[in-house]
Amino acid sequence: MINSLVNMKSSRNTSLAFLIVALLCIPFADLVVYQVEPWDELARMGQGLLQPSLPEFSILADSLMITVAFALIAVSGAALIGLLLALVFHFRAVRIFCASIRAVHELFWGLIFMQIYGLSATTGVLAILVPFSGIFAKMFAEIIEQQSSVPHSTLSSRSDRFSRYFYSWLPQAWPQMVSYTRYRFECALRSSTILGFIGLPTLGFYLETAFKQGQYDEAAGLLFSFFLLIASIRWWLHLPWLGRKWIPSYVLVPLYLVLAILALPASPQVYGSSLGQFFTDDIWPRAVLNGGIVASFQWYQHQLLDVALPALWDTLLLSQLALVLTAILVLVFYPWASKAFFPKPLSFMRGFSRTVLLVLRSVPEMIFAFVFLLILGPSGIPAVLALALHNAGLISYLLMRHSEQLNYRSDHATGLNHYFYDVTPRVYPHFLSLLLYRWEVIIRESAILGILGITTLGFYIDSAFEDIRFDRALFLIVIAALLNIAVDSFSRRVRSRV
């Protein structure tokens, strides 16, 4: 009893602290609507949505295939690497390595690899594979840690680590790992789509083009194809509709992999830097290469104070606002989709809300932000809205599911009373921890939204790459990664408190 009181108090305090920080952020953030007449644009978009059209079939098929191929190859490779890294995850060096590769966003990796491999399949696959390997390693190691250690206790202590891993830990953790990998594949499809925004020939490339040219009907068509792709995963990853003759996924996945490799686009000739030159020369400032200690110091000081800090400030402001807006939206959204409030077997409200949540969570933030930028003009508002809507879609869905798993008295209250006195207080701790988990992702994403022209870290990184200032770009990417790692460890500390 006392324990739960303390918990309630600390989760209330945490919520209040975040809310107050967000309110303090508002005056400093760039929240102006520049577009004077957003309604015209909005009306044209609405029309496009109602009358979608598809681009040429060959373009659509090609871009869909490449999107899936990048994702599939990258996730397979990353899962395999993650599996091996999880085996040595108890080494601190491995943990740090994994934390740093996953702290850099797929798009930043894309920009880096582009300098070496150009707009090629290698860039597309590596951009997803590298950060995902770090994520897989961490998640797999955590899943393994949760398994029972009793089987392990009956083995000889002289048996080698590798054998114990394959006989005891891995088979126990396998089902969870498979379902996590499947989830990650969905994320990879989103990342792969988004890579189109930096020029790779995936769905996102044509989506961006269609939006930029104002061909909203085509953009809508592409967006619907993307939904179909995500929603149909379960149909083509298991083939259950083939009835008894269905093919197991350990046959299907390798088959798809071969097809994916065949589907990769031909890589154009690249005149960029070689791998060696890139890492030994391009990414270091002149001053460091010349060995001038004072000059190097001055360079870093300038970059840090004049570029990195303002960008960091904007990134933090936006992500803080996005986080709190997400929280508010979740609390508003989740009851409409939950059986706890709409228990009828075929409730229209519930079905409708679930569809909305599905759409919100499957559209990448980047696409939302892009659309809002067109409507509202370049400020912080599109970024905050995009981040909040996407994340609210995801968290509301998870919270809704949680609320349905609770047991309620048969004579429970209804409506607002049920919401305020029963369900919400009970799901609140789970809600906070989901939100804190998502915090790191929101920061990562708000940095990346800069690529669209919002002045977060991504904006400066993208411009540095455009100006061929690799030294500055890399310095800023490192800053972004450090920010991620810091927020991750901070949120872990807050999580353990609430």
Next chain:
Amino acid sequence: MFKLDHYQLDNRLNDITLSINAGEKVALLGPSGGGKTSLLNVLHQQSSEKTCADQIAWCPQEHGLVESLSGYHNIYMGQLEQHNALYNLANLIKPLAQPKQAIIELSLELGLDSELLWKSVAQLSGGQRQRIGIGRALFRQQDVFLGDEPVSSLDPVQAQKILQLILNRHSTIVLALHNRKQALENFNRIIGIKAGKIVFDSPTKELINNKYQAGLLDSLYD
């Protein structure tokens, strides 16, 4: 072999003093929740800190089976240390002839149909799972056997057969049992534990012949 001196474990074990020598066959008797499992865990833990760490076949109450692996692989795990990692990995993918032969023989002795060996253990019944767990401990081929109610889910005839198997293949044995008859018939020393305390610790002969001692045995379950 095992030695405890006024051992205390929060409120589960209270002032336990005992020593078990090599060659002894000891049964632990007592009501459930009395401390048998805790005592066995302590003995196992203590020995794994010492040099004899690796000479013990350990058969915990939960069996420690890996659900998604077959019975064959669960038994084979008892000898992981005798082969290199590549051999073990190859055996995981396709059972190798040599261990396959040995494990099929062992399973017959355990009264397990050899077809059952190729099913994942999640599909097996409680008694079958228990025998797979014992199979792993036997496959360790050690001198010392520590087991927590290893034959509790088997019928009396089968239980006796498997107890005999364990007794024949190990020189030192400590087993927790819930069946008095099994303990009296097969072991030469019996320790009674209740509420975390040792109630009696005596040779089986005395428990049978000495009226006072027999009374202690009865009081164990009051």
